[in-house]
Amino acid sequence: MNIAVSNLDLAFAALADPTRRRIVARLTRGELRVTDLALPFAMSLNAVSKHVKVLEGAGLVRRRREGREHYLRLRAAPLREVARWTSQYERFWIQRLDALGAFLEQQQENDDEGSQ
Amino acid sequence: MNIAVSNLDLAFAALADPTRRRIVARLTRGELRVTDLALPFAMSLNAVSKHVKVLEGAGLVRRRREGREHYLRLRAAPLREVARWTSQYERFWIQRLDALGAFLEQQQENDDEGSQ
DNA sequence: TATTCATTCAACCTTTTGGTTGAATAATAC
DNA sequence: GTATTATTCAACCAAAAGGTTGAATGAATA
Structure with missing residues (x-):
């Protein structure tokens, strides 16, 4: 239970x-x-x-x-729920893009991939 | 390992x-x-x-x-990956909506909630 | 009716998960 | 320099996950 x-x-x-x-x-x-x-x-x-x-x-x-x-x-319903939960954070990551600028974010992103 | x-x-x-x-x-x-x-x-x-x-x-x-x-x-990157994987199925569930018509799908959807 | 086919149930096993407590490490503060 | 603070590491534990095999159930087929 x-x-x-x-x-x-x-x-x-x-x-x-x-x-x-x-x-x-x-x-x-x-x-x-x-x-x-x-x-x-x-x-x-x-x-x-x-x-x-x-x-x-x-x-x-x-x-x-x-x-x-x-x-x-x-x-489809649960998939939609997952999509909805996840897309809450779209706002978050878009904000970060805006804040730092696309170029710097891209570099950051590349660094991240490399060190995983 | x-x-x-x-x-x-x-x-x-x-x-x-x-x-x-x-x-x-x-x-x-x-x-x-x-x-x-x-x-x-x-x-x-x-x-x-x-x-x-x-x-x-x-x-x-x-x-x-x-x-x-x-x-x-x-x-944000992994969240984006999850969002991307999940949204693959948007096509799927939209198709079903198209195929059956919004009204029937709505009824189906209600039935589904009820029996969970 | 006896056999085969589609599927689940049940028991078992190993690994992972999610938590605990207690000790270790390492930086800060007194 | 000793105590306190921030955090992890290590060992342990119970429960869940992901697989296996073998038996049970129940429908279709010969």
Whole structure:
């Protein structure tokens, strides 16, 4: 029993795994059955199934049962929430650009890449 | 020893924790020392220090040492990457809106909220 | 009906995460 | 020079994450 895990927590956590981001990317092309979804992944079907459940838990994926087959499709709402949270900071980084000037910021940015 | 953990993995994972998102929000107002940053959090300074290191590891925070004090400031680049990845799917969700019509989509959306 | 197919459930394992406490380090202040 | 302050390091702990394998469930097929 969890104490108040927000939508945003779940969405960010779900998207933190590269396999799950690939799943999301894959589902933009349309609905897929679990088995078909799992095909290109170098892991067990069970592992993919668990990833799908995580995405479902975050509301990023919705499941439609048709006999023994489960069709998965993407849901946009949580992605929009993530986009909205993140874009709050657009104001922040644009301000910094304005303050220091594009040229200096560019240099700063280059320095940053180099030292990572 | 980690096998290829991407920038995006680190950024999403860093932002999945609500404390760390609060830290990010807090740092938009300007630089802060670790101690001052930690003030409003109901956890040990050490815990906050560890969160800061996670954010640093994801490139979201940069540290400037001045004597014994460490000043932390926000870095926008990884936030931009997250925004860029997420907004890839804007096309996807806009398409769905177009395809089904705003009214139906709205109803769908309402159903979705209700059953979460 | 017996078999195969699509999928989940359950148990297990290892690594990571998010927190704690206590000690170490290093700079400042008295 | 001793105490205090700012911060990390190290060890520990419980819970969660990401994978595995094997069994269970339930629908389709032969």
